Amino acid sequence: QQQVKQSPQSLIVQKGGISIINCAYENTAFDYFPWYQQFPGKGPALLIAIRPDVSEKKEGRFTISFNKSAKQFSLHIMDSQPGDSATYFCAASIGSGYSTLTFGKGTMLLVSP
Amino acid sequence: EAGVTQFPSHSVIEKGQTVTLRCDPISGHDNLYWYRRVMGKEIKFLLHFVKESKQDESGMPNNRFLAERTGGTYSTLKVQPAELEDSGVYFCASSQDQWGETQYFGPGTRLLVL
Numbered sequence: 001q002q003q004v005k006q007s008p009q010s011l012i013v014q015k016g017g018i019s020i021i022n023c024a025y026e027n028t029a030f031d032y033f034p035w036y037q038q039f040p041g042k043g044p045a046l047l048i049a050i051r052p053d054v055s056e057k058k059e060g061r062f063t064i065s066f067n068k069s070a071k072q073f074s075l076h077i078m079d080s081q082p083g084d085s086a087t088y089f090c091a092a093s094i095g096s097g098y099s100t101l102t103f104g105k106g107t108m109l110l111v112s113p
Numbered sequence: 114e115a116g117v118t119q120f121p122s123h124s125v126i127e128k129g130q131t132v133t134l135r136c137d138p139i140s141g142h143d144n145l146y147w148y149r150r151v152m153g154k155e156i157k158f159l160l161h162f163v164k165e166s167k168q169d170e171s172g173m174p175n176n177r178f179l180a181e182r183t184g185g186t187y188s189t190l191k192v193q194p195a196e197l198e199d200s201g202v203y204f205c206a207s208s209q210d211q212w213g214e215t216q217y218f219g220p221g222t223r224l225l226v227l
Contacts, residue, residue, distance in 0.1 A: 004155070006155075032214065034214075034215075036218075041220065042220055043117070043204055043206075043218030043219050043220045043221055044156070044204070045217075045218065046215050046216070046217075049214070049215075089155075089156060100146065100158045100161055100169060101146075101148075101156075101158065101216060102158070103148075103155045103156040104155055105153070105154060105155045106155070
């Protein structure tokens with residue numbers, strides 16, 4: 001049973017457009033929701049994270065929207081750029097520090113020039 | 114500051130052989146995690162060290178996998194004997210301490226078992 005479901009599997013967006021990636025989770029004990037960005041040949045790198053006490057978090061062009069009642073969260077990339085082309089993973093964990101991450105399957109984003 | 118490093122970057126072995134993967138975490142990080150991504154699937158947790166102790170090894174697939182963390186520094190993950198389904202990318206990550214939320218990932222080791 002997959003605890004974090006991510007969609008879409010792949011996404012093509014024109015430069016300047018908005019990229020939206022969605023995730024849904026099952027375990028209501030999850031309380032930390034990071035997004036990781038991975039470029040080819042590199043490891044995943046933390047992009048932005050949110051806790052369920054807020055409904056939205058914005059860092060530059062990246063925004064996480066969180067809906068606790070629906071058990072869903074999404075990543076919005078505003079003004080998408082070719083340099084944003086990468087694989088994006090949503091994840092969830094219970095607590096922080098010692099907690100292991102449960103990942104979605106990933107979304108391959110291609111931003112066309 | 115150096116990031117998490119992993120060696121080798123790629124490994125191609127035949128079924129039945131043994132492979133040992135190494136991870137060097139960020140200096141001073143107590144937590145070390147191993148994850149694996151099989152092609153097309155999610156990144157899955159394998160195990161977690163706190164310093165030299167195994168905190169959680171619930172994700173280890175079977176007893177063909179053996180992880181160690183010598184002196185709380187680098188870690189090795191040995192697969193013996195390797196099977197076809199062990200192919201994938203093995204990631205190591207580290208975080209500072211029990212308050213360190215961010216896990217810093219290495220570039221991964223791409224393992225192909227033929």
